[in-house]
Amino acid sequence: MKKKQILFCIIISILFCFPLFSNELSLEHDTLFHLSRIAHLANAIKNSDVLPKIYFNMNLNFGYATPLFYSEIFMIPFSILYNLNIDLVICYKILILVFTIITAINMTYCTNSLFKNDHISYLAAFIYLFGNYHITNVYVRSAIGEVIAMSFLPICLLGIIEVLTFEKYNSKHLIIGFTMVTLAHNISLFIISLTFLFFIIAYINKLDKQRIMTIAKAAIITILITSFFLLPMIEQLLDQTFVLSLYTKTDLSAYAIGIRHLLCNNTIFKTAAINQSYPAMNVSIGYFAIIFSLLTIFVKPDRLHKTLFVIGMIFMILPTIYCNWQILSVFLSAIQFPWRLEMIALLLLSICSSITFTKIITNKKIMILTFIILTIEAFYHLYPVTQRPFTISNNTRYEQLLDGSIIDPFYSANYVRVELAGGDYLNINHPDFRNISKCITSSDKNITCDITRNYNDMIFTIDQETEVTLPVSYYKGYVIVDENNKSYPISSNKQGLITFNANKNTYHLIYRHTKVQIISLFISLSTLFVIIINRARKFKS
Numbered sequence: 001m002k003k004k005q006i007l008f009c010i011i012i013s014i015l016f017c018f019p020l021f022s023n024e025l026s027l028e029h030d031t032l033f034h035l036s037r038i039a040h041l042a043n044a045i046k047n048s049d050v051l052p053k054i055y056f057n058m059n060l061n062f063g064y065a066t067p068l069f070y071s072e073i074f075m076i077p078f079s080i081l082y083n084l085n086i087d088l089v090i091c092y093k094i095l096i097l098v099f100t101i102i103t104a105i106n107m108t109y110c111t112n113s114l115f116k117n118d119h120i121s122y123l124a125a126f127i128y129l130f131g132n133y134h135i136t137n138v139y140v141r142s143a144i145g146e147v148i149a150m151s152f153l154p155i156c157l158l159g160i161i162e163v164l165t166f167e168k169y170n171s172k173h174l175i176i177g178f179t180m181v182t183l184a185h186n187i188s189l190f191i192i193s194l195t196f197l198f199f200i201i202a203y204i205n206k207l208d209k210q211r212i213m214t215i216a217k218a219a220i221i222t223i224l225i226t227s228f229f230l231l232p233m234i235e236q237l238l239d240q241t242f243v244l245s246l247y248t249k250t251d252l253s254a255y256a257i258g259i260r261h262l263l264c265n266n267t268i269f270k271t272a273a274i275n276q277s278y279p280a281m282n283v284s285i286g287y288f289a290i291i292f293s294l295l296t297i298f299v300k301p302d303r304l305h306k307t308l309f310v311i312g313m314i315f316m317i318l319p320t321i322y323c324n325w326q327i328l329s330v331f332l333s334a335i336q337f338p339w340r341l342e343m344i345a346l347l348l349l350s351i352c353s354s355i356t357f358t359k360i361i362t363n364k365k366i367m368i369l370t371f372i373i374l375t376i377e378a379f380y381h382l383y384p385v386t387q388r389p390f391t392i393s394n395n396t397r398y399e400q401l402l403d404g405s406i407i408d409p410f411y412s413a414n415y416v417r418v419e420l421a422g423g424d425y426l427n428i429n430h431p432d433f434r435n436i437s438k439c440i441t442s443s444d445k446n447i448t449c450d451i452t453r454n455y456n457d458m459i460f461t462i463d464q465e466t467e468v469t470l471p472v473s474y475y476k477g478y479v480i481v482d483e484n485n486k487s488y489p490i491s492s493n494k495q496g497l498i499t500f501n502a503n504k505n506t507y508h509l510i511y512r513h514t515k516v517q518i519i520s521l522f523i524s525l526s527t528l529f530v531i532i533i534n535r536a537r538k539f540k541s
Contacts, residue, residue, distance in 0.1 A: 001109055003453065007123055008103035015378060016100050019139065019385035020093040026388035030268070031092075031142040033421035038091055040419075042071050047455045049519070050076070053232065054475060054511050056456060058419045060433055062473045067535045068236050069244075069425045071183040074099075074148050089394045098139060098148070099494055103151035104129055110154035111351055114161060114304070119367060123354035126371070127289050128154075130378045131346040132265065132282045139385045140269055140281050146343070149188030152157065152180035153347050154191050163214050164203040165304060171218035175225070178218070182226045187335055188343070196343050198314065202307045211281040224527040231368035239476045244424035248333050253325035255337045261321065262290075267384045271339055283339040283458040285316065285346040288374065292353035292360075294333035300357045305352065312348030315341045356411055410434060412512075425533055427496020442466045462502040470509060471497040477514045480507055 025031070036058070044052035052072070058064035070281070072079075077098075078091045086094075105352075107125040112118070123435070128134065136149060137143045142245065159174030183187050200207060236242075240415050257273045264282045273280035283292075296309045319338035328338075335341070361367060375482065392406060401418050402409050409418040414432035417423070439449035440460055447468055452459040462468060472478070474492035482505045490500040498509070 001105065001112070004228060005108050005112065005118070005121065008509075009108055009125060009167065010101055012126055012129055013097065013100040013104050015375065016260075016382070017093075017097045018173045019382055019445055020096060022386065023394050024391040025089045025093065026139070026385060027407070028393050029271070030144070030420045030421050032407070034142060034144045035092055035398065035401065036090055036419040037066060037070075037072065037075055037081055038079050038095075040066070041075050042082040043455075045076070045079055045084060049456070051228070053477060053513070053517065055419075056453070056455075056458075056511070059416045059473070060438065061453065062433060062471060063475070064420055064426050064473065065236065065475045066420075068475065069186075070145065070232055071184050071228075071524040077432050087395050088398050089396055090394060094392075095144070097146050099151045100129065100138075101464075103134075103154075106151055106154040109219065110158040111354070113158055114351075120351070121228065122355045123479045124351045124373075127286065127353060128346060128350040129461070130374070130381065131286045131289060131350065132267070132381065133342045133346050135267060135381050136282050136345075139382070140267065145185035146188055146340075149181045149185035149192075150343060152177050152184065153188070153192055153343070156181060157197075157347060158217070160196050160199050161304065163211055163218070164199055164206060167307075169214065170209075171214050171221070174215070174218035175221050179225050180220045182222065183229060187340065190334055191340060191344060195315070196313070198311045199307070202311065221531075225524055227520040227527075227530075228517075228524035229520075231523075232514065232517045235516045236476055236515060239472070240496065241428045242424065243422070243428055243430070245428060247336050250329065250333050251326055252329045252333060252336075252338050253321075254319045256323070256325045257319055258321055258340050261339075263287075263317065265382050269384070269388065271368055273339060283319075283342050285342060286347055289346065289349040289353045290316075292356045293349045295336070295360065296352060296356045298358055301355075305355050308348045308352040308355075312345050316345035316349065323467065342393065344514070370515055385489060427492065430473070431495040435472070438471045440471065441469045456511050459504055459506065461506045462510075463504055465503045466501075467499060468502045469493055470500075472498045472509060474498045477511050477517070478509060480509050481514050482507055495522070 040055040040058060043057070044050070052067050054063050054065050055067070056063045057275055059068070060395075061115065062455070078095045081094065082088055082091045104125045107128045108121045111124045112121040115121070115327070136145050137150065155173055156177030159177050161172070162169045162173060163171065178189070178192070181192055212274065224359075255272055258278070260278055261273050261280065262284050263281075264279070264284050265287055266282065268279045268282050270279055270281045273283065292310055293312060295304065301309065318328075319341045323339055332338070357370070361370070392401075395404070400406050403417070409416050411417050414434055415423050415424065415426065415430070416433070420426070437446055439446040439464070440451065441447060445465070446458060447462060451461065458470070458472065474496055478498060479487055479491060481491050488500050488502070488507075490498055491500045
């Protein structure tokens with residue numbers, strides 16, 4: 001990329017993040033959850049656990065497996081900053097700024113690689129960054145996983161278009177894009193994979209054996225690289241039933257949006273569009289992307305331009321009440337909310353509208369005026385963020401989020417919602433953690449409350465032979481050993497807590513990596529090693 005393109009991306013990213021340049025941070029849907037992720041990963045790193053599977057101190061010390069289901073790889077730099085005594089809120093703000101810049105750079109790189117036109121690249125990056133859906137993700141939902149995924153979706157799109165339309169192509173961008181999205185957000189991976197399917201249908205006549213082999217190669221390498229995350233997650237999902245399983249049985253029609261949601265153009269601090277209620281948070285892509293995309297039919301688009309328009313419009317209309325979501329839920333319930341498909345509409349129509357605009361408007365002065373108008377509109381969308389009443393300061397300590405001085409750490413849940421958000425990775429029959437005993441019990445009676453915790457080691461003594469239940473949520477990988485290092489079989493009770501048959505002894509509850517976790521990490525590292533060696537050989541030659 002050219003220096004001026006990078007400078008442009010940095011400037012518009014700073015503009016996008018201007019609400020963060022204050023002493024406060026507004027608390028939105030999942031802000032607390034992601035602050036918790038940074039803090040607990042920092043604690044894990046302090047204990048030399050760089051790729052943790054369990055956050056042992058979460059949820060009143062019952063533990064929670066966020067890293068097993070929600071890759072923390074992108075959180076590592078910001079947790080390191082936290083360990084360097086940078087305030088937690090500042091670390092969160094730096095995270096937003098960094099991935100905003102990455103989003104702008106990747107969109108500029110994608111469009112410039114495809115169209116070799118600075119005007120298209122700049123406009124597409126601006127529209128994508130300041131699309132209502134993206135603003136809502138950052139400043140209303142605090143959907144950090146999806147925000148990070150959106151920063152890499154342009155690379156996925158570039159890889160998809162290259163492998164399906166270019167005469168000379170390889171799998172590089174497919175692998176990079178899909179690997180990053182896999183490690184950012186599972187649902188976004190599902191959605192961009194669905195998008196890939198639509199593009200394959202659009203270019204089915206170009207899908208020869210060689211292209212199929214390239215796609216297959218990219219898929220295999222992506223799975224191998226990300227196996228350190230994917231395989232342990234699958235292992236846990238097969239081991240017990242979690243709260244997140246409820247999403248696969250949900251009728252999503254209640255969350256479908258109406259035409260007024262598509263045409264909404266202001267930042268609204270509400271929740272999802274439930275039963276087409278209004279106002280609800282803004283999940284539209286923005287007027288510019290919609291209007292100039294519709295004008296595409298008047299400019300004689302080429303095949304790629306037309307494909308971006310058609311698929312983009314499909315993804316914009318799919319989440320609406322005009323599509324039968326009672327049926328679509330059978331296939332798409334994993335996305336949780338139909339309006340999530342708007343992220344693809346924004347991706348594709350940002351580019352489509354930019355191409356159309358540059359074909360219609362050739363006068364540079366009008367282009368400059370357009371950017372000025374779009375910048376003013378950007379401030380219009382972002383200014384309400386600075387007026388939010390419920391905020392925390394930059395120097396707010398993590399402990400203050402849990403002690404009730406700022407917010408009820410449970411707020412309408414029976415677990416520590418501050419740390420667990422929706423509690424998706426709890427056993428589906430989990431107990432009310434507010435009231436359940438924090439001691440070791442047998443037949444619902446306390447046996448001992450004398451428990452010593454040393455990060456990944458819970459030490460306790462039992463003075464009788466009995467089946468005991470530990471105040472720890474069960475996940476595969478936990479082991480119990482006595483002072484002689486003899487191991488004892490453990491299981492999960494009906495509430496998802498660890499149980500085992502004890503005798504008179506002192507025990508250690510330790511989380512050890514499962515064989516699947518060890519093997520999958522070896523697979524990922526080996527794959528990366530082979531790729532690096534091959535790239536080095538090609539570079540030398």
